[in-house]
Amino acid sequence: MYGLSVFLGEELSNETKMYIQKMKKIGFNGIFSSLHIPEEDATLYLDRLKALGKIAREEKMKLMVDISGEALERAGLSFSRLKEMTDIGVTGLRMDYEISNEQIANASHTIDIGLNASTVTEIDIQELKKYDADFSRFEVWHNYYPRPETGLSDRFLKEKNTWLKKVGFQVYAFVSGNEVLRGPLFEKLPTLERHRYINPFTAAVELMNHFMVDAVYIGDPTINLRTMNQFEFFNTEKSFPIEVEDIGSKYYNHILGEHVNRQDDARDVIRSANARFLKVPQIEPEILEDREKGDITIDNEKYGRYMGEIQIIRKKLPKNEKINTVAKVTAEDAAMIDLIKAGTKFTLLKRGTL
Numbered sequence: 238m239y240g241l242s243v244f245l246g247e248e249l250s251n252e253t254k255m256y257i258q259k260m261k262k263i264g265f266n267g268i269f270s271s272l273h274i275p276e277e278d279a280t281l282y283l284d285r286l287k288a289l290g291k292i293a294r295e296e297k298m299k300l301m302v303d304i305s306g307e308a309l310e311r312a313g314l315s316f317s318r319l320k321e322m323t324d325i326g327v328t329g330l331r332m333d334y335e336i337s338n339e340q341i342a343n344a345s346h347t348i349d350i351g352l353n354a355s356t357v358t359e360i361d362i363q364e365l366k367k368y369d370a371d372f373s374r375f376e377v378w379h380n381y382y383p384r385p386e387t388g389l390s391d392r393f394l395k396e397k398n399t400w401l402k403k404v405g406f407q408v409y410a411f412v413s414g415n416e417v418l419r420g421p422l423f424e425k426l427p428t429l430e431r432h433r434y435i436n437p438f439t440a441a442v443e444l445m446n447h448f449m450v451d452a453v454y455i456g457d458p459t460i461n462l463r464t465m466n467q468f469e470f471f472n473t474e475k476s477f478p479i480e481v482e483d484i485g486s487k488y489y490n491h492i493l494g495e496h497v498n499r500q501d502d503a504r505d506v507i508r509s510a511n512a513r514f515l516k517v518p519q520i521e522p523e524i525l526e527d528r529e530k531g532d533i534t535i536d537n538e539k540y541g542r543y544m545g546e547i548q549i550i551r552k553k554l555p556k557n558e559k560i561n562t563v564a565k566v567t568a569e570d571a572a573m574i575d576l577i578k579a580g581t582k583f584t585l586l587k588r589g590t591l
Contacts, residue, residue, distance in 0.1 A: 239441065239468065240267030240299070240454035242411075242426075244419060245285040249292070256459060257292055263469035267299040268292075269454050272308040273333070283312045290326025301329040301351055301378070306336050316340050319347040331378050342368030351378040354401060354408060355389070362404060377401050381411035381426035381456035383419070388430030391448075398449040407451045412440040414457025415464055426456025438467040439572045442477070446576060463569075466591040476582035477573055478591060481533055481564040486524055488563050492533050492547050495584045502579035506534075507549040517545030523561045528554040531566035531574060533585065549574060549583075 241260050243253060257268065270289060272282060286302065293300040306316070314321060322330070329349030332341050341350060342365050350370075352361070354377035365372070382388040398408050412432055413425035427433050429448075432440040437460050444450040470478040476495055483489045496509040513536070520537040528534060528550045536546040540559040549566065551574060566574065567588055577583055 238267060238452035239265045240269055240301075240452060241265055242269045242419075242454060242456055242458065243289055244458065245270060245272075245282045245289070249285060249288045254292055257296060257298075259465065261296045261298060263465055264472035265298075265468075267301065267452065267454065269301050269303070269331075271303040272312055272314075273303065273305065280313075283314070286312070286327070287325045292326075293328070294326040299328045299349075300326055301331050301349070301376075302327050303331040303333060303351075304336075305333045306340070316344055319344055323348055329376070338364040338370075339368045341365065342370035345371040345374045349374045349376065351376050351409070352406075353377070354379040354406075354410075355393075355397060357401075372405070375406060376409055376452075377406040378409040379411065379428040381428055382430070383422050383424060383426055385424050385433060386430065388427050388433060391429065391431060394429055394448050402449050408449060409452045409454065410444050410448070410450045411454050411456035412437045412444065414455050414460050416457075416459040416461040418457045428456075435572050436464065436467075436569055438464050438471070439570070439576065441468075442471070442573075442576055446578075463591045470584075470591070474582075474584065476584045477577065478584050478586055479570045479573055480567045480586045480588045480590060482567055482588055484524065484562070484564055486561065486563040488518075488520065488523070488535055488561065491518065492535060492563050493585050493587060495582065496547065498577050498579060498581045498583070500579045503551075505551055505554060507551065507574070507577050507583075509547040512547040513543060513545035515545070520544050520561065522558060524563070525556055525558055525560070526562050527556050528560070528562060529565075531571050532562050533564040533566065534560045535563050537561050549577070551575075 290300055309315060329351055331351030338361055344350060357377060401408050410428040411426055413427045415437055419426055425433050437455060441453040444453050467478050499508045499510045520535055522537045530550055530552055532550040534548045536543045537559055538544050
């Protein structure tokens with residue numbers, strides 16, 4: 238599952254509503270927001286939350302709101318009147334500080350609950366059981382980290398998520414946006430520090446495929462059109478969309494299209510499973526050079542029965558007179574190479590297609 242973030246510091250514009258509608262169409266089913274509000278803006282935030290809830294209901298999207306006990310009270314809401322929140326379209330509350338496990342357990346019988354994935358402990362689990370919490374309503378949400386160098390490490394995220402999955406939780410995390418960024422730092426909002434400046438689509442796929450994450454939300458207000466198109470392509474075609482640069486090879490068009498990495502996953506290269514079993518033209522030696530990570534190659538006639546094999550290079554390899562370099566993966570999509578595993582579908586596209 239994918240989701241987006243909408244913050245309530247400003248009135249909800251028509252552009253924001255159109256963005257939510259577009260994201261829904263390409264497969265995003267959740268909205269994250271926050272009720273951590275300045276004292277003087279409490280009434281404004283409640284009005285904006287009602288407007289956001291109306292959009293969420295219209296688009297049939299989940300709406301998870303990050304709260305503290307103090308923020309609820311300032312907005313004129315209460316744990317004793319949670320139906321007021323569900324009535325305006327809020328489907329879940331992500332619990333922050335100043336909220337006891339007993340309050341959380343009681344609330345779980347009325348509304349979905351998001352716990353802090355990074356800080357929840359076994360002691361919390363036992364207390365929630367003691368207070369008869371409805372665990373079917375629980376999700377665990379990692380934070381996003383506005384300040385550079387403070388996001389989670391790969392090791393911590395894997396270790397924490399391994400435990401959370403054993404307990405039985407659905408795990409949620411964030412990736413950065415790449416168009417409108419959230420202030421005041423404007424340094425992007427990822428869960429994993431390594432993801433701060435990489436393509437949000439690639440980061441989202443990595444969280445799901447390698448970190449046991451069940452749902453990924455965009456932390457910043459928006460992603461750009463190209464990234465939207467990547468998500469839409471992936472959700473529709475179930476294939477990684479990878480744009481490649483034309484470097485002047487006459488075989489460039491031949492390598493374009495859908496491929497599947499072989500089940501016997503090679504260490505140094507990604508091998509298209511069916512490329513040389515299709516109708517292959519006579520491949521003459523052409524661009525022969527040292528192969529860099531991200532190069533797309535095709536075996537020429539000097540490789541005999543291997544002629545026509547298409548590969549993506551995973552690591553620097555020497556020049557080979559039997560192998561032509563045909564194209565290069567664009568810089569925006571280079572990190573996707575590391576996510577392709579045995580049997581993964583990928584589609585090589587001309588640069589500018591997305």
